[in-house]
Structures are given as C-alpha cells and as structure tokens.
Amino acid sequence: MSAEVYLTACLWMSLALLASLISIRIGVSVALLEIGMGILGGNFLHLHITTWINFLASFGSVLLTFLAGAEIDPTLMRAKLKESIGIGLVSFLFPFAGAFAFCLFILRWKLHAAEIGGIALSTASVAVVYAVMVETGLNKTDFGKIILSAVFVTDLGTVLALGVLFANFNGYMVLFAAVTIPVVLLIPKVTRWYFSFVGNRVSEPEIKYVMVLLFLLGGLATLAQSEAVLPAYLIGVAMAGVFLQNQDLAHRTRSIAFTLLTPFYFLKAGLFVSLPAVLTSIGLIIILFLVKMATKLIGVYPISVAFHFKPRDSAYITAMMSTGLTFGTISSLFGLTHHIITQTQYTMLVTVVILSAVVPTLIGQAFFRPALPSDTQERGLGGHPADEASGARRGTPPRLAPQRALPDSET
Amino acid sequence: MKSKPSRPVFSGTNATMFKRILVAYDGSEGSKHALRAGLAIGQYFDAEICAISVEGKLPRYAATLGEVDEVERERHQYFDHIQAEATQIAAELGVELGTVVAPGSPAEIIVKTAREGKYDLIVMGHKGHSRVHQYLVGATTDRVAHLAPCSVLIVRQSADSAG
Numbered sequence: 111m112s113a114e115v116y117l118t119a120c121l122w123m124s125l126a127l128l129a130s131l132i133s134i135r136i137g138v139s140v141a142l143l144e145i146g147m148g149i150l151g152g153n154f155l156h157l158h159i160t161t162w163i164n165f166l167a168s169f170g171s172v173l174l175t176f177l178a179g180a181e182i183d184p185t186l187m188r189a190k191l192k193e194s195i196g197i198g199l200v201s202f203l204f205p206f207a208g209a210f211a212f213c214l215f216i217l218r219w220k221l222h223a224a225e226i227g228g229i230a231l232s233t234a235s236v237a238v239v240y241a242v243m244v245e246t247g248l249n250k251t252d253f254g255k256i257i258l259s260a261v262f263v264t265d266l267g268t269v270l271a272l273g274v275l276f277a278n279f280n281g282y283m284v285l286f287a288a289v290t291i292p293v294v295l296l297i298p299k300v301t302r303w304y305f306s307f308v309g310n311r312v313s314e315p316e317i318k319y320v321m322v323l324l325f326l327l328g329g330l331a332t333l334a335q336s337e338a339v340l341p342a343y344l345i346g347v348a349m350a351g352v353f354l355q356n357q358d359l360a361h362r363t364r365s366i367a368f369t370l371l372t373p374f375y376f377l378k379a380g381l382f383v384s385l386p387a388v389l390t391s392i393g394l395i396i397i398l399f400l401v402k403m404a405t406k407l408i409g410v411y412p413i414s415v416a417f418h419f420k421p422r423d424s425a426y427i428t429a430m431m432s433t434g435l436t437f438g439t440i441s442s443l444f445g446l447t448h449h450i451i452t453q454t455q456y457t458m459l460v461t462v463v464i465l466s467a468v469v470p471t472l473i474g475q476a477f478f479r480p481a482l483p484s485d486t487q488e489r490g491l492g493g494h495p496a497d498e499a500s501g502a503r504r505g506t507p508p509r510l511a512p513q514r515a516l517p518d519s520e521t
Numbered sequence: 522m523k524s525k526p527s528r529p530v531f532s533g534t535n536a537t538m539f540k541r542i543l544v545a546y547d548g549s550e551g552s553k554h555a556l557r558a559g560l561a562i563g564q565y566f567d568a569e570i571c572a573i574s575v576e577g578k579l580p581r582y583a584a585t586l587g588e589v590d591e592v593e594r595e596r597h598q599y600f601d602h603i604q605a606e607a608t609q610i611a612a613e614l615g616v617e618l619g620t621v622v623a624p625g626s627p628a629e630i631i632v633k634t635a636r637e638g639k640y641d642l643i644v645m646g647h648k649g650h651s652r653v654h655q656y657l658v659g660a661t662t663d664r665v666a667h668l669a670p671c672s673v674l675i676v677r678q679s680a681d682s683a684g
Contacts, residue, residue, distance in 0.1 A: 137577055141584030174585060181586040237583035244589060245579050245624060361594075364587040376584070436584045467582040 118160065125151055126373035139237075140368070141376050141435065142467065145460075148380020157381055163374055168338070170375030171440050172328055173367045175269065175339040176320070178236060178436065179346020180353040180360070182262050190256045193417045197256070197410060198234075198263020201431040204409030205402055206232035206271065212401045217394070222276065223455060226445035229271050230459045231402040231466075233434040233441070234264040238467050242430070242475065253423065253480065257430050266343070268437045272444060273331065273340025282334040290327055290341050297323075297348035305352065305359075316359055317366065320349070337444055379439045379460065382446055387457040398462045403470070406432040422478055429474030438463030539566045539672075543640040545631050545665070546572040548603035551646025555676040556607055559644035560616050562674075568642075571619035572607040573634055574600045575627040597622075628664035636670045643669055647677045 129143035151157035187194065210228030213219040219227060239261050240249065248254030277283055301319075308315040323345050328338030353360045388395065410431045414424035442459040445451040451459070544559035546552045556572060563570035576596050583589050604620040611618035623630050635643050645662050666673045 133580065137580060139580040139583040139588060141588070142582045177585050177587050181590075235582075235584075237586050237589060238581075240586045241579045241581065241583050241589045244593060360587065361591065364585075364591060367585075368588070368591075372584070435582060471582070 144376035145380035148377035152381035166374040167378040170371035175342040176346040179343040194259030198260035200409040201264045202267030205405040208405030229441040233437040235433040235435040238433040269343045277336035286330040286334040426478035432470035434466040539642040545645040555646040
C-alpha cells in the first residue's frame with residue numbers, strides 16, 4: 111500500500127471531519143456540509159477520484175438508499191394509504207414529466223440526459239421533511255404521517271425510474287429479476303429467523319448479512335446495466351419492520367455508514383460541482399429550480415385539495431413534497447458517472463437539488479405551517495399545565511420550594 | 522423549630538416578589554451557578570422553581586432519516602442527564618425542582634414558557650455553552666432580558682462564587 115493512498119484518505123477524511131464539526135456547531139446536516147466540502151475540494155484543492163474512493167462512495171450511496179428504505183415505518187405507510195399514494199405518485203410524475211420535457215425540448219438535452227434531469231428533479235426528501243415534522247410535532251399527527259408516507263412513495267418512484275429507465279432488458283435483467291423478487295419477498299421472514307439465530311455479536315453477523323445481500327443484488331443490478339440503489343431500496347423496505355424493532359442494529363449500521371461510507375459519497379457528489387459552471391449557468395439553474403417548484407405545485411396542490419385538505423395545508427404539503435437532496439444527488443451522480451450527462455449539466459442539477467433542500471422548507475415553515483389541533487395531548491407533553499403550551503416538551507411539574515431556615519431562626 | 526423568613530416586598534406595593542421562578546439550565550458551569558442562585562431565591566421566597574432546558578434544533582436539510590433520529594436520541598440522552606443533574610443539585614439543598622425540556626430556539630422558548638407559565642422571575646447564567654452562537658445571533662441572555670415578560674436575573678459566576 112503506497113503512502114499516497116493513506117495521505118489521500120487522510121485528506122478526504124479531514125474534509126469529512128471538518129463537515130462534522132461545522133454541522134455540530136451550526137445545526138445543518140453533515141451531508142449538506144460534506145457536499146459543500148466536496149465542492150471546495152474539487153474547485154480549490156484539486157481533490158481527485160481513485161478506484162477505491164469510487165467504491166467507497168458508490169457503496170455509500172447504496173447503503174444510504176438501503177437505510178432510506180429500512181427507516182420506513184410500515185405502520186405509517188398503512189395509515190391513510192389512498193392519500194399517501196395519490197400525493198406521492200403525483201409528486202413524482204408531474205415533476206418528472208415536466209422537468210424531462212423542459213430539459214429535452216427547451217434546453218435541448220439528449221434523451222437520456224433529459225431523463226436524468228426528470229428523475230433528479232422529481233425527488234422529495236424524506237429526511238428533510240422528517241426533521242421538520244419531528245421538530246414541529248407534526249410527525250405524530252395524521253397530517254404529518256400522510257406527508258411522510260407520500261414522500262416515501264415519491265422516493266420509490268424515483269428509485270424505480272432510475273433502476274428501470276437505463277437498464278438493459280437482456281438475460282442479465284432476467285437473472286437480476288429472478289433473484290431479486292424471491293429474495294425481497296423472503297427477506298422479512300428469513301431475516302427475523304437469522305437474527306434470532308445469530309443474536310447480537312461483536313463480529314456483527316447481522317450487518318454482514320445485510321451487506322452480502324446488498325453486494326449480491328447490487329452486482330446483479332449492475333450486470334443488467336441497472337443501478338445498485340434499486341435493490342438496495344427494495345431490500346431496505348423489506349427489512350424495515352426488523353430494523354424498526356431493532357434500533358440498536360439500526361444505530362450500528364448508521365455508525366458504519368456515516369463514518370466510512372457516506373462521507374465519501376457526499377464529498378464525491380460535491381467534487382464534480384464546478385463553481386465556474388454555477389456562475390455561467392446561474393440563470394438556467396434558477397429556471398430549472400422554478401420548473402421543479404411549478405410542476406410540484408401544479409401536481410401536488412390540486413390533489414391535496416381534492417383529498418379535502420384546506421388550501422393552507424395543501425400549500426404546506428406542496429412545499430414539503432418539493433424538497434429534495436439524497437436521491438436527487440444519487441441520480442445526478444449516476445448520470446455523470448455513466449456519461450449520460452455532462453459536468454455542467456450535473457452542476458446545474460445538483461445545485462437545483464441543494465436549493466430544493468433549503469428553499470421549500472423555509473417557505474413551508476414560514477408561510478404555511480399548520481396549527482396543531484390538539485397540541486398538548488397529541489405531542490405527549492409533560493410538566494405543569496401552564497408550561498404545556500410552549501411546544502413538544504417533557505419533564506416534571508415545579509413544586510413549591512421548602513423554605514430555607516435562616517441561621518438565626520433556630521429556637 | 523424553624524421560623525419562616527420575612528418576605529421582602531416592593532416598596533410602595535404589597536406584591537410578594539417571586540412566586541414562580543424559571544431557571545434556564547443547559548448543563549454549563551454558568552447555568553449551574555444560575556440554578557444554585559435560583560434555588561436559593563426560591564427557598565427564600567417560598568416559590569415554585571422550574572429548570573428549563575432548551576434542546577437545539579434538529580439538523581436542517583438532513584440526507585437520511587437516521588441522521589435526524591440519531592441526533593434526537595443523543596439530544597434526549599444529554600438533556601435527560603442534565604435535568605437529572607439539576608434535580609440532584611436541588612435535592613441536595615432540600616428543594617423539589619420541576620423540570621422541562623423543550624425543543625427550539627433557547628431565547629424564544631424561555632420567554633414563551635415564562636409568559637405562558639406566568640413565571641415572575643427568570644434566572645440565567647451569564648455564559649452558556651455556545652460562544653460562537655452568541656456572536657452570530659446575539660447572546661441568549663440579551664434576548665431574554667429584552668423580551669421577557671418578567672424580571673430577569675443574570676448570574677455571573679464570579680459574583681456567585683464570591684457569595
């Protein structure tokens with residue numbers, strides 16, 4: 111092993127460390143800051159990609175997608191299924207079709223590049239929405255659950271489009287489907303049996319089992335010219351119930367992902383963003399961002415109203431469904447690494463994706479944030495009744511302090 | 522036999538000074554000094570005392586749901602720990618302390634809680650954990666002192682130590 115490998119790893123991990131430290135201090139997600147560090151690294155430090163970095167980054171995106179599937183609460187999905195599927199599907203289809211058409215006919219991108227554009231801008235971000243829901247307490251209301259479930263549906267649409275649109279429908283695809291379908295169907299039962307059999311060990315047989323499945327199906331998907339994130343998401347969804355019951359396993363898997371894998375992925379995602387291209391394409395970036403917002407608005411707002419949500423709540427749902435981050439960058443990076451889009455197109459898409467993580471959230475929270483109908487009961491507040499009006503909180507009520515005897519009060 | 526201390530009153534009014542005291546507590550040394558001061562005042566005025574800890578915001582624009590969950594878990598663990606610590610400090614002085622943990626912007630939550638809980642005194646440390654935050658958005662103490670609906674006591678460590 112050459113010293114260069116270690117020194118390169120040191121540089122990449124230093125940027126990831128810096129992103130973590132800044133994230134802790136300013137409260138912005140480490141992923142977004144890692145993308146930012148990647149942008150700095152690519153534009154100013156001449157950070158470059160090697161084979162092993164490619165592998166770590168690629169597996170980072172696979173594990174990230176697996177976690178996105180595994181973190182779905184199956185009971186959440188079953189609640190208000192009609193609304194969730196309706197809103198989620200429209201939230202995927204309208205921006206996908208709109209952005210695809212815009213890239214193809216107005217920007218004159220090639221067909222497959224326009225497809226990447228459509229997929230990247232169709233996304234909604236579960237994590238961005240989830241943080242908002244938890245913070246506001248909406249995650250415990252039916253309203254919040256519908257939004258979260260709808261985002262999961264949109265994500266599924268994105269992953270399926272990415273996995274299917276660019277695949278070769280040949281013998282390898284048949285093999286991939288023939289292995290994936292039974293594996294995904296059997297996973298819930300087999301995993302429960304296997305986990306109870308091996309138990310929680312320091313040698314981590316549970317996480318290794320997950321990785322074997324991800325590598326196997328990821329390899330088969332890649333042979334079929336599909337994308338490894340497709341089986342990863344499906345495996346994640348199939349294992350969601352097991353992960354929900356085993357929070358310690360989820361914690362350990364996240365630790366591995368966040369320490370060694372996802373930093374390389376997000377740094378790499380930022381690395382290819384060209385700052386000169388951002389400056390020269392700023393007008394197009396704004397237009398593409400508006401295309402995403404407009405198509406989400408045209409699709410999501412009317413269907414939300416049709417599901418009898420109030421106009422203000424429908425506007426809030428639209429804002430939340432317009433967010434995006436992880437799958438937007440994954441699909442853009444897929445396009446770039448498979449030479450489907452150019453670096454300028456990649457820069458435009460990733461910049462729009464980052465904007466969509468920030469702007470719709472701010473708009474939704476500032477202008478359309480719904481009131482919580484039964485705030486104190488639904489959010490499980492504790493404490494003195496008079497204290498309970500101030501948000502999601504826990505604690506014990508204040509009591510009268512026993513009076514302190516003064517030194518001269520002894521008799 | 523112990524006799525109650527006489528209660529000071531505002532000159533020209535009959536109001537008892539402090540019946541409900543809210544102590545801002547983030548586990549820092551400054552907030553520990555504030556807590557001890559709040560407990561002493563509470564004992565003196567026979568007041569209800571509550572320690573409030575305000576959890577910072579969850580990571581904005583997260584890439585995975587797990588990142589949010591993990592931060593929330595760590596946050597709960599930390600704040601449960603410091604609230605237990607505050608309760609222990611109060612118990613050592615023979616005082617039963619109410620505790621509240623709430624998420625959000627510290628100044629905003631402290632002021633809102635004081636207003637809605639009809640507290641008549643907020644006690645805060647002069648310095649909390651975050652110096653950077655202080656320079657970026659202004660000290661929490663400044664904002665609370667400016668917006669509070671009641672009296673605010675800002676406890677300096679040196680003054681407390683001396684006392």
